[in-house]
Amino acid sequence: MITEQNTAKNRPFSKEYENKIFTGQEYLNSLDDGREIWFNGERITNIAEHKAFRNSARSIARFYDAMHDERYQDDLLLVDKNGIVTHKFFAPSYTPRELDEARKAIEVSQRINYGWMGRTPEYKAAFMAHLQDNAGFYQKEFQQNAINWYKKTAEKCLFLNHVLVDPPVDRSKDRVNVKNVFVSVDKEDDKGIYVSGAKMVATGSVLTHGTFVGLTGNITSMMEKDRDEDMAVIFFADMNTPGLKMICRPSYEHDANSAYDAPLSSRYDENDSVIIMDHAFIPWENVLVYRDIDRCKQFYKESGFFNRYNLQAAVRLAIKLEFCIGLFSEGTKASGTAQFRGVQAGTGELIGIKNTLWSLTTSMVNDVVSCGTGVVPNAEVAAALRLYMSNCWDRVREIFESVLGGAPVYTISSNKDLLNVELRPYIEQYYVGTGLEATDRIKLFKLIWDSMYSEFAGRHSLYERNYSGSQDLQRLDLLRQAMASKSLDKCTAMVQKCMDDYDINGWTNTWLT
Known part of the structure; x- marks a missing residue:
């Protein structure tokens, strides 16, 4: 039983600690990093000003501005055990009370956009928050990576997306036989790994700072040792990683006639993308699991992401x-x-x-x-x-x-x-x-x-x-x-207990005989 007697390691927000979280404008500026985005047959530049993404980017920027607004800071922010000022759901909770406070912080953040954006920055914080405290789950050589990614995500409240699902093709086949489509390691060297393949569907990815590439439980349940190791990888990729391409679906924001005609789709469209990696280079410091099928299978259960x-x-x-x-x-x-x-x-x-x-x-x-x-x-x-x-x-x-x-x-x-x-x-x-x-x-x-x-x-x-x-x-x-x-x-035992009360001759219990 976890109780409030557990020693909490987080502290209330205090202006004595520097708030390094992005402001809304800093967030918008951070998107201009050379990432490769394709929309309507063109490679997009200046995402924060493009007609397909401008308003949704500004809707996300409001999430960041709220963390610099004194009216919301006590509800939204804390100081973690590293002395980092961060959103309460971006840090691990150590007691039920802290988890309840994190719930309140999510509520404050979500009310900004009326709940109409599902993959706002705190969504992936469900996973990132426990990377440091749960670093022992990962392979020894990658545990420091988990700690470092927690710290840099918490400090800026980085906006991450994730891609976990294989494209909808040949799913009845063993994954190793679809390596030309599914994400797989091409090679490795002393600097990192090179991966190729596609993942779906990266919701809001064009507006994020990085993507978490993982595997669902459905996928890992079909993986086998000594066969699928090249595909047993979990890692982060910055959105401007060379070789990483985002191909967008149609944009409802782009096609909206006016705010009067399309008041939600003109500002809250989280454009979904297919992410394609063409010999994309992933440095070792971005890797969490490498060629380890057992850890891939245990990830959903052990990472805390599913729960949060x-x-x-x-x-x-x-x-x-x-x-x-x-x-x-x-x-x-x-x-x-x-x-x-x-x-x-x-x-x-x-x-x-x-x-x-x-x-x-x-x-x-x-x-x-x-x-x-x-x-x-x-x-x-x-x-x-x-x-x-x-x-x-x-x-x-x-x-x-x-x-x-x-x-x-x-x-x-x-x-x-x-x-x-x-x-x-x-x-x-x-x-x-x-x-x-x-x-x-x-x-x-x-x-x-x-x-x-x-x-x-x-x-x-x-x-x-x-x-x-x-x-x-x-x-x-x-x-x-x-x-x-x-x-x-317990359910089946209750049924058996009921049936033990009688047999073909009548009641067998004492209170009815």
């Missing part, structure tokens, strides 16, 4: 749900249906989903286990929360679609219709809402459209269902955990 990222994800989704509850409530008011019994039931169900998420995060910060010298949420609770999160968003969309009906499509083609003097009087007469002028009703429902029905919304739905692994894997992980912890045995 589900906490960040749940807080983010709960805030996103709060936003959507507000949208739903305003949408039904505008349609004049807010007092209908069935509509109110829909609002209540959305509130119930949101409250369930918050309650599960409370369980996560109190039901903890050790990770290195720190604590992380219990993996069984994290796995249960993961399953709930990946399925609840479909229900949220279903409620919107069922209750609001055709109201979201009762709209205009773009803000330019409102600027047309011939058309404007008709819009003002016929597009009004209950208690709303036409411009305000249209503005509200365009926001609803962008959150639930647009291409941006479709990508969000795909993300919520799949970012945490396949549906089968989520359920199988829960089963394996129950078998390992013997909780499944």
Whole structure:
């Protein structure tokens, strides 16, 4: 049992320690480092000013500026055991109370963008925070790498993405037979390793400082010794690594007509990329695991990442749900249906989903286990929360679609219709809402459209269902955990105890005979 009697090694934020975390402008400047990004057939330069990425970059910059704003610093920051000022989720937690404070810091950070950006900097901090305290998990020659990466990430609150999944091709084959596509080591020398291959899907990677290249449990379960060692690697790559290329999907921000027409997709589009490494050089100081299949298989269980990222994800989704509850409530008011019994039931169900998420995060910060010298949420609770999160968003969309009906499509083609003097009087007469002028009703429902029905919304739905692994894997992980912890045995033992009360001749227990 982990209690508050554990000696906490973090200290409250104090201005006596230098705050070296990026400011928003420093973050934007840091993206101009020569990285290779491809979009619409062109290699992109000056990312922070490009039409496809400008607004999303500035949305991330607000995360950094908040850590220099005195109104938020006590909630967001601490001083770690190295004397580094950092975000509370970028440092390990040593007690349930500290983990709860980290949860609060995630909440403050996520409210900046209303929960609509899933891979903000604190997401990958779920892994980075325990690199120093859990360095003993890694091969001896790479343990100092883990410590160094923790320190430099904590000091600046570096924004990292990760790529764990192989491209969707020939997955029925042994990975060694798809080495021409999947990431594999080409060679090594005294300076580092050279790797080639592709990984998917690097969410928000064009806006990050580096990528963590790893493997999912699904992949490692199929790896074999004396066959797959060239592919048993875990490492970091700076985004400007020579030979590392990012090929972007279409940009919703780029294609947005206006802020009025696309208020979310025009600023919160986390562009997903395929990362291709073409004989990319990875220095030894960026390597955590090399040609070690056993450690690759144990990574998810031992690194603390699985336990912690589900906490960040749940807080983010709960805030996103709060936003959507507000949208739903305003949408039904505008349609004049807010007092209908069935509509109110829909609002209540959305509130119930949101409250369930918050309650599960409370369980996560109190039901903890050790990770290195720190604590992380219990993996069984994290796995249960993961399953709930990946399925609840479909229900949220279903409620919107069922209750609001055709109201979201009762709209205009773009803000330019409102600027047309011939058309404007008709819009003002016929597009009004209950208690709303036409411009305000249209503005509200365009926001609803962008959150639930647009291409941006479709990508969000795909993300919520799949970012945490396949549906089968989520359920199988829960089963394996129950078998390992013997909780499944308790269930079957209870059934056996019940059946022991009787046989073909009647009751065998004493209290019914």
